[in-house]
Amino acid sequence: MAPNDRKRPWLAAMLALQPGLGHAYLRSWVRATLWFGLWVATVLVVVPAPGAPATEPLAFLAGLADGLGAVEFEASLALASVTVFSVLDAYWLGVRELARSDDFADEGTTACPTCGRDIDPELAFCHWCTTELDAADPERGSGETG
Known part of the structure; x- marks a missing residue:
């Protein structure tokens, strides 16, 4: 929140x-x-x-x-x-x-860097403002190893 x-x-x-x-x-x-x-x-x-x-x-x-x-x-x-x-x-x-x-x-929730609302850390986007989190937050990464 x-x-x-x-x-x-x-x-x-x-x-x-x-x-x-x-x-x-x-x-x-x-x-x-x-x-x-x-x-x-x-x-x-x-x-x-x-x-x-x-x-x-x-x-x-x-x-x-x-x-x-x-x-x-x-x-x-x-x-x-x-x-x-x-x-x-x-x-x-x-x-x-x-x-x-x-x-x-x-x-373990985090805030969206664009709108500031709480987001699910398992999603790759903010479900409030639809910002792609991998592109907006470099610390999150893509979650893929390879």
């Missing part, structure tokens, strides 16, 4: 203060969708309904903002719980992905 491609667990945790964003940063799309959906469902259940109908979007959003200001302790506790668990899950997922990428790097 190229150094710029490594995901930072602490950044994922900070982004997860809005549930779903940290998981999207880690490209865990299903988890991102589920965490954001859980947060939206929690907001819809615990926040008092606004007075304006949902057919008027601006009035609905203004009413929702007023409703968020009048949230009771139990409702804010529910929202905080979803957020805290989202942050913890994003951090744990980021640490696990970082450990997996370190294990992958220890397995």
